[in-house]
Amino acid sequence: MNKNILELFKIKYPITQAGMVWVSGAKLAAAVSNCGCLGLIGSGSMKPDLLREHINKVRLLTNNSFGVNIPLSRGDVDDLIQVVLEENVKIIFTSSGSPDKFTPILKNNGCVVVQVVSNVKQAKKSELAGCDAIVAEGYEAGGHNGKDELTTFSLVPQVVDSVNIPVIAAGGIADGRGMLAAFSLGASGVQIGTLFAASTESSAHINYKNAIVSSKDNSTQIFLRRYSPIRAIKNSIVNQILEAESKCLSDDEIKKLIDQKREMRGIFEGNIDEGFLEVGQSAGLVKEIKPVKKIIQDLIEVYNKYLGNLQCLEQLF
Numbered sequence: 001m002n003k004n005i006l007e008l009f010k011i012k013y014p015i016t017q018a019g020m021v022w023v024s025g026a027k028l029a030a031a032v033s034n035c036g037c038l039g040l041i042g043s044g045s046m047k048p049d050l051l052r053e054h055i056n057k058v059r060l061l062t063n064n065s066f067g068v069n070i071p072l073s074r075g076d077v078d079d080l081i082q083v084v085l086e087e088n089v090k091i092i093f094t095s096s097g098s099p100d101k102f103t104p105i106l107k108n109n110g111c112v113v114v115q116v117v118s119n120v121k122q123a124k125k126s127e128l129a130g131c132d133a134i135v136a137e138g139y140e141a142g143g144h145n146g147k148d149e150l151t152t153f154s155l156v157p158q159v160v161d162s163v164n165i166p167v168i169a170a171g172g173i174a175d176g177r178g179m180l181a182a183f184s185l186g187a188s189g190v191q192i193g194t195l196f197a198a199s200t201e202s203s204a205h206i207n208y209k210n211a212i213v214s215s216k217d218n219s220t221q222i223f224l225r226r227y228s229p230i231r232a233i234k235n236s237i238v239n240q241i242l243e244a245e246s247k248c249l250s251d252d253e254i255k256k257l258i259d260q261k262r263e264m265r266g267i268f269e270g271n272i273d274e275g276f277l278e279v280g281q282s283a284g285l286v287k288e289i290k291p292v293k294k295i296i297q298d299l300i301e302v303y304n305k306y307l308g309n310l311q312c313l314e315q316l317f
Contacts, residue, residue, distance in 0.1 A: 019069020118146020
């Protein structure tokens with residue numbers, strides 16, 4: 001494990017919480033930060049004024065480090081960037097877009113900048129743009145994914161080998177075993193989403209959390225591959241979209257199925273049939289809804305248990 005990640009974020013444990021839409025509000029971010037990890041506000045489902053409100057709320061709930069995740073594909077991204085600068089947020093995770101434009105602006109204002117990538121080319125570009133660290137997110141992750149379909153186990157070591165800044169592994173990590181595997185691949189930290197999405201402090205609807213807990217190993221599905229691949233729990237609307245794609249329906253016909261705030265309906269409003277229930281393949285590992293404090297305690301306990309097992313194995317070689 002690279003201690004740089006702990007120093008970079010001023011945290012105790014090399015664990016970051018993903019900035020998930022409709023999930024990662026002030027309450028979740030603060031709870032994660034209070035446990036010595038890095039909590040993130042997910043601005044992807046927030047207007048600028050609401051983001052400002054959550055930033056102010058999280059500061060009332062924790063004195064520890066926290067950050068904001070900003071999808072660069074947002075039409076109002078300039079406004080979101082302005083909010084974090086005005087509110088003096090010092091840790092910014094960017095995703096879904098090129099880091100070239102905003103990284104220098106953020107760095108000039110004293111921010112630590114971390115870019116989420118899905119392949120080696122993006123990782124190298126992010127380093128050249130001045131990013132301080134990278135999240136290498138594999139295809140196992142929930143929500144929007146990279147078109148190259150690189151899995152975490154393949155992606156992380158290749159990104160580690162290609163850059164000279166810390167790499168945070170993401171995608172499919174939901175317990176201490178996954179953390180240990182990520183560190184063995186050269187990652188300096190891990191980013192966890194689905195496990196925290198099902199936490200008590202998550203702002204998601206209870207129906208969505210229960211859907212995670214009820215998931216099995218094959219409960220998720222990638223769809224919209226020809227546009228922007230999304231991973232979510234299989235349900236009625238996902239099946240409709242898959243059928244439309246298999247019949248090669250027009251873009252306009254498919255857009256009618258997806259352009260209805262599906263993420264909000266599924267995650268925030270709890271419509272388990274007509275909304276997108278975006279989660280990662282690790283959902284099958286999530287067995288109950290727990291407070292963040294218990295989640296992190298369990299992560300560390302399982303990590304130490306399996307680290308001990310590996311130390312025993314070392315004597316065989």
